[in-house]
Amino acid sequence: MGLDDALVHVVDDDAAIRDALVLLLEAAGHRAKAYPDAPSFLAGLDASQPGCVLADVRMPGMSGLDLQRHLKNEGVDLPVVIITGHADVSMAVQALKAGASDFIEKPFDEDVLLDSVNRALDSGAKVFLERRQIADIQTRAEALSPREREVMNLVVQGLPNKAVAVELAISARTVEIHRARVMEKMGANSLSDLVRMALRLEEGRE
Amino acid sequence: MKYSILRTSLYGCLFIAVYLILDRLSYIHVTFPVNVTPWNPSAGIGLALLLVYGIRGAPLLLVSMLAADFSVRGWPTPLVPTVMANLSVVIFYSTAAQILRENVRIDHALGGVRHVMWLLGSSLVASALSAYCYVGVFLLAGVLPSSEFWSATGRYWIGDMIGIAVFTPAVLVFMRRADWPPLRIFAEILGLGLGIAATLWMVLIRGAPENFQFFYLLFLPLIWAAVRFGIKGAVLGSMAAQIGVMVVLREESAETVTAFQYLMLALVATTAFLGAAIEERRRVEAILHARQDDLAQVSRLSTAGEMAAVLAHELNQPLLAAIAFTRAAQRMLAGESPDTPKARSTLDRAVAENQRAAEIVRSLRQFIGSGPIARDSCSMSELVADAMALAAPEFSRRGIRLSTQGDKFLPPVQVDRIQIQQVLLNLVRNAMEAIERDGDISVATWVLDGMMAVQVTDSGPGVSEDVESRLFQPFNTSKASGMGLGLAISRSFVETHGGKLWLERTGGGRTAFRFTLPLSK
Secondary structure (H helix, E strand, C coil): CCHHHCEEEEECCCHHHHHHHHHHHHHCCCEEEEECCHHHHHHCCCCCCCEEEEEECCCCCCCHHHHHHHHHHCCCCCCEEEEECHHHHHHHHHHHHCCCCEEEECCCCHHHHHHHHHHHHHHHHHHHHHHHHHHHHHHHHHCCCHHHHHHHHHHHCCCCHHHHHHHHCCCHHHHHHHHHHHHHHHCCCCHHHHHHHHHHHHHHHC | CHHHHHHHHHHHHHHHHHHHHHHHHHCCCCCCCCCCCCCCHHHHHHHHHHHHHHHHHHHHHHHHHHHHHHHCCCCCCCHHHHHHHHHHHHHHHHHHHHHHHHHHCCCCCCCCHHHHHHHHHHHHHHHHHHHHHHHHHHHHCCCCCHHHHHHHHHHHHHHHHHHHHHHHHHHHHHHCCCCCCCHHHHHHHHHHHHHHHHHHHHHHHHCCCCCCCCHHHHHHHHHHHHHHHHHHHHHHHHHHHHHHHHHHHHHCCHHHHHHHHHHHHHHHHHHHHHHHHHHHHHHHHHHHHHHHHHHHHHHHHCCHHHHHHHHHHHHHHHHHHHHHHHHHHHHHHCCCCCCHHHHHHHHHHHHHHHHHHHHHHHHHHHHHCCCCCCCEEECHHHHHHHHHHHHHHHHHHHCEEEEEEECCCCCCEEECHHHHHHHHHHHHHHHHHHHCCCEEEEEEEEEECCEEEEEEEECCCCCCHHHHHCCCCCCCCCCCCCCCCHHHHHHHHHHHCCCCEEEEECCCCCEEEEEEEEECC
16 A cells, blocks of 8 residues: 555534535545544544544544544554634644644635645655554564574674674574574665664564 | 493493392391491402492492392382482592502502502591491481491491402402413312311301400411412402301301401401512512523623634634635636536535525624614613623622712613623623722713713723724734624624713723713603
8 A cells, every 4th residue: 555545534523614625635636535523534444544634623522632632542643633713722732732733723725724734644654654664674574583583683782793692602603694694684785774673673662 | 332332231230240149148247227237248349340440430330339229128228318328438439449540550460568558558548438428328317326326337347348358359360361370289279278168167166256266377378378379369368268257157246247357357458468578579589580581691692702702613614615615616627627517516515605604694693683673771770780790700709899880860771781781791891801800890870961871990901002093993802812802892782772882081090981872762
């Protein structure tokens, strides 16, 4: 699944606004889908798909802020753009503090909307690529044998081959062979490349 | 016309028939050759007739009285004194009724202590004068011995008085469309009836009638009736008690009955006063309730600013949708292959959203009332008091003193109560927010150049010239919250009334807003 599949999820309880935003986004070349409330959006959500969320702050039941909090708690990193009314600026500030990508004030014109959506999609794309890279590294790391992984962990800590050999009670020659296999399996060009990958793996685990 | 003559004569005959029946039923305990008995319900319905129909009822009453003398008593006295005696009675009661109708403007529902007092007081005088003249005429005519004058006068008086005290209020109260009580309180009414009957039994049968030691027990069921059912309960209860008393005492001597009637008069009068007082209280409570509803409506709008925030939200929805539909349509039409049908239907939806916005504005206009507004004659000091009552809790919380100044007797103003309360409330709240804590606000009212002037003055920091120039512009606010619409809307309210609202420059660093309103014509 690629970046071209990025989807803008429009969540608003006002049917006219919902339809209008979807039409406008589509006319501007985006893929967009509308939901009348937060639960129906969450029900059909595919977290692996790139995109962003455009949600009204005022909705009966689950508000836009509630939705954003929920996504964060669930570890879904879709950027959320909050739509506010005139009197809801304090809510918007709250949303930004809680990590919303942006907020736009009703009524807005297309440039405001499209700018905000594009920014959200960009940051969503970055996250998406990042996530895909981590997933790649993870797949490669899974191909390592237990011994190779041990060697990698010690090497990226900056230990020389000899120290690794002492640590694992094997010969330096064997370490050298394992190390070459690790570089090959992980697709690393240099030691620094391997170190970066190991850090990514750690991040992904967190 | 013919129909109304027919109806009038039918009612006349009906009255005579009822009069004759009551006269016959009460023609007991007769000790004199004339119509002097210790209870006289026909006098009660006679006075009621005069109160309802005025002087026009007088001939009918005279005819009824003569007919009763003829049919019930077989015309025992000579013609001239009989007619003269009855005529004097009719004249006194007609005069009393006329005074009650024209001068006192008595409320036929007797919904107040004042009305009961006037009714009983004037019938007391009228029946005393009637008794004096009625008995006097027969004395002069030689029908009665002079030794009997005072006892006959006293008996006539108490007979008429108790008849009036019991029957006149009953007729008056129930002639107005009687709204019958719901079924569930019939049980209570039945209980009341039984209570009266049981008490009568205690008073009159167990205790001997000639000693009245148990009489005060009768107060209990009648007070119950009055407290529960107001003036209606009082008059019905009194009538039941009086009829019961007469049924039980029908065999007793006229002296005993007469003495008893004095007690009954005290009882009936007390009950009537109590019933009227209860009625009055209920009415005041009802007025109070209505006023509270009015106030609730004002506080629903609370401040125009809050309303404007709601309005902004409501308008933003269709505006946003309309913009987005239009922009989408533009994009559909741009480029190599314009999708005209889709753009058209999208534009249709944009138009629909614009109409939705227009509808909101229309309903708002009706809500604020720049269309026809209801204007009543209101007391300015009441309007001020109402607005103060609404703001009072917040004032005491902020430690702000509030005072009102102005003439106690101001002419009424012709205004829409809700709107003007809104203006007052808005000015007072602005003043309060300017002061923030610990200060004072005064509201003064007086008549200025044929208009009512109202001024709200506060001890706040005042208004700078820069702010003053933009004071009445919508969406201009110095407050952290609010839409800045309060003064703009207030001014528009006052101006639709034909008044003005402005910032009054006063010395001493106090801020004063003043507005004027037209007086009632």
